[in-house]
Amino acid sequence: MADSEAFIPALYKPAGLLPIARHRDALLYTIEKSPVTILVGQTGSGKTTQLPQYLEQAGWCKDGKIIAPRRVAATTVAKRVADEMRCQLGQKVGYSIRFEDVTSASTKIKFLTDGLLLREALVDPLLSKYSVIMVDEAHERSLSSDVLLGVLKKIRKRRPELRIVVSSATLQAETFLQFFARGYADEADVNAVGSIVSIEGRAFPVNTHYLSDPCEDYLERAVRTVFDIHLTEPVGDILIFLTGRSDIDTALQMIADRALSLSADAEKILALPLYAGLTTEEQMYVFEAAPEKYRKVICATNIAEASVTIDGIVYVIDCGFVKLRAYNPDTGIETLSATPVSKASATQRTGRAGRTKAGKCYRLYTETAYDMLPAATVPEIQRSNLAPTILQLKALGIDNIVRFDFLTPPPAELLTRALELLYTLGALDDYAKLTQPLGNRMAELALEPMLAKCLLCATDFGCLSEMLSIAAMTTLQGNVWFTHDSKKQEETAKRKFAVEEGDHLTLLNVYESFVTKGKKDAKWCQQHYLNFKSMSRAVSIRNQLRRYLERFGIAVSETLNTSQDVLKAGGMPMHERLRRCLTSGYFAQAARMQADGTFRLVNDATTVLHAHPSSLMFNRKAEWVIFTEVMGMGEKTFVRDVTKIERGWLVEYAPSYYRLNS
């Protein structure tokens, strides 16, 4: 885990000294008395590591029940708690993440991700194994934690003895409490449902500075601020919040250029990048103390806002923007664009300066601009493609999605679009019920619905083994190739695997080469500019998907080296089977090439789509195509993972969809 180490400095304090220790009895009393407890406390307060232990000691696991705090860094937190309880990991204390279940029959405290807990609810709808469930960092409002809270509220009606603990930032605590009280007979008496318990943090004061006039170029301004601090302020490291990799690279270059003009006897600057795309080793540099006579300057994305904590930061520079995903239900196109941060985000960023001593925060915008920022970031559930979420809710037996008790309901257009898509994919029937077995199986597969459909249809096309590999590769989302400075070499390496019919066939070719010629070896990957970590992940994902299929009673006969154009019984070449199979799932993402080489969606002529330069279809001819990824970035909208199809297949595999739209 990239961020795992980051948690440790904050956690390695004697348990008795953690702020939460003083609240032990009060917390246990509250949880005993009220079904829902909202726990307000900062990272480092010890809530994730200590509360489960208090509960276990107080006898909440007596009759064999398990406490389940869901946590991003499940592995490291579980390890820490097992150490404190002096037991072996996987015994009394365990964790469960995808591909890794370190629990046993004797496990009492189980750390797991919220996605996995939801998945457990498919098998055990009342989550009856658990006596207490703690939803950690709920204020981050991730899609899965929002859904989990809705599901837990429903479970509570059937299991009044269940205890729910929600950890949250101060601002949202009341929202969570009101949510759990809403709709109950005793609604007026919120206290009967739950209570808020606050654990004080030990933050130091941070002085906030604004610009007096808006700035034109925040990168230039950020760099200037770095040198102002460096030349006039006392020791202490600097953390700059930027939007992404390109911002960070530019800023590092600008800092390096200006550092040349520092006088020889002055303190020096050690500037480092921090974003999720870096390898674990590259990320570790930011946690090391700077050498003597150096000031550390970290240029980071939002990863440093909540996921990663760096000690020794005294100065924060906030550019005021963050890159956010958004989904347009009219076009079905996702965008990733720089958006002004929320007040909550700005506050969180500022707080990063006051962890070890009093600090300063420089906001690269005016106070007027700050006043106009939204209070909180729009929750994911209100800006995402909800098809996977709806499928999941249906599989949990929640049929009336519109009446489901969402913490904040998503816009109707998002629900409509998702329901329409699931209907055209055949996952839902005319009454919006999950179809059997297709819909149910689609919900169980850990794939987005269109891809799940392809996989579940693959037997009909006689290409199941190949489609499994393609599905696994597609989930890697463009992380297949190792980015390299020499674009030329990278291109030649790619060309070796290229298959005329498109990117999916090429991905299949890469996968099959990796497991046969490459022998799943890291060196082989390096030679071919492939990302070894990603390729290994593809193997794990493929295995998991195959196990799902086998559970459904779908036999997978492994056939290798079929990516070359092997004719199968029936006379249809494998590439055509696969292209037809892909069309049966991705018909809603079909486009036609224009004379200028750009594409238009079949049912939305307004959006200009460009083949992403990393795609084989970049500057190649293909009249009709389907694509598995589309993303708006900056001014342009790109499609990637593109495959040639025949126009007639669209009507053949999606008659209702194309009759409606033509």
Place this chain on the structure above:
DNA sequence: GAGCACTGC
């Protein structure tokens, strides 16, 4: 001829 924030089953 561009380059994707962060999680996750």
